[in-house]
Amino acid sequence: RKEVEQDPGPFNVPEGATVAFNCTYSNSASQSFFWYRQDCRKEPKLLMSVYSSGNEDGRFTAQLNRASQYISLLIRDSKLSDSATYLCVVGKTSGSRLTFGEGTQLTVNP
Amino acid sequence: DAGVTQSPTHLIKTRGQQVTLRCSPKSGHDTVSWYQQALGQGPQFIFQYYEEEERQRGNFPDRFSGHQFPNYSSELNVNALLLGDSALYLCASSYRMNTEAFFGQGTRLTVV
Numbered sequence: 445r446k447e448v449e450q451d452p453g454p455f456n457v458p459e460g461a462t463v464a465f466n467c468t469y470s471n472s473a474s475q476s477f478f479w480y481r482q483d484c485r486k487e488p489k490l491l492m493s494v495y496s497s498g499n500e501d502g503r504f505t506a507q508l509n510r511a512s513q514y515i516s517l518l519i520r521d522s523k524l525s526d527s528a529t530y531l532c533v534v535g536k537t538s539g540s541r542l543t544f545g546e547g548t549q550l551t552v553n554p
Numbered sequence: 555d556a557g558v559t560q561s562p563t564h565l566i567k568t569r570g571q572q573v574t575l576r577c578s579p580k581s582g583h584d585t586v587s588w589y590q591q592a593l594g595q596g597p598q599f600i601f602q603y604y605e606e607e608e609r610q611r612g613n614f615p616d617r618f619s620g621h622q623f624p625n626y627s628s629e630l631n632v633n634a635l636l637l638g639d640s641a642l643y644l645c646a647s648s649y650r651m652n653t654e655a656f657f658g659q660g661t662r663l664t665v666v
Contacts, residue, residue: 448596476653487644487657488597531596535653541587541610542646542655544596 445470450532450545458553461522465548467515467532474543476535477508479517481528482547488531491517522552556581558647558658566664567635575630575661579647586628587655588620589644597644603628604651635665 450467457463477494494506505518532545559578567573579586585604589597599612603622617633642662646655
C-alpha cells in the first residue's frame with residue numbers, strides 16, 4: 445500500500461465549478477499535512493498547510509481527519525488558472541522528509 | 555530575497571556517466587532535501603542534509619550521494635547513470651529540518 449494515496453483523476457470541470465480532492469495516508473505518526481500545486485514541468489509550490497481544525501484560504505478549504513487518516517481539498521468557483529496537478533503531502537515533525545501522493549490533475553475549461 | 559536555485563536546469567547524459575546537480579537554499583534556510591520526480595509521478599525523497607550531514611535517506615541505491623557545504627548549498631551526485639534515472643530532480647530547502655519546504659525549479663535530467 446502506498447503511504448499517500450490520492451484520487452487518480454484527471455478531473456475536467458467547467459469554470460465556476462466546485463471540485464474536491466481526496467487523500468489518505470497510512471502512517472499514523474504523520475504530523476504535518478500539506479497540499480502542493482504543480483504546474484506542468486514546474487516545481488511544486490505550497491498551496492496550503494492542513495490543520496485538524498480545518499483551514500480556508502479564499503476559495504480553497506482544506507480538512508484533516510486524523511482518525512480516518514484522510515485529507516481533503518475543496519476548490520470553489522474554479523478558475524482557468526487553477527488548472528494544475530494537486531499533490532497531497534505528508535510529513536513528520538522529526539524532519540522535513542515529505543511523502544507525496546502521485547497527484548491529481550485538474551483542468552478547468554472555459 | 556532569492557528563493558531556492560538549482561543548476562543546471564536541463565542536462566543530457568549518456569548511460570554509465572556520472573552527474574552532479576547543485577542547489578542553493580532559500581536565504582535563511584539551513585536544510586536541503588533532494589527529490590526525484592519521474593514523469594507522471596509524485597516526487598520521491600532521496601535524502602536530506604542538515605549541518606553538513608546526511609540526516610535521512612529514502613529508498614535509493616548508493617549510486618546516489620550528496621554533500622552539503624558550510625554555506626548550506628548542496629550537491630547531488632549520481633554515478634553509473636541508468637536510463638531509469640531520467641527524471642526531474644528537485645531540491646527543497648527548509649529551516650532546521652522543518653517540514654515547511656520550498657522547492658527549486660528543478661533539474662531535468664535525461665539519460666540516453
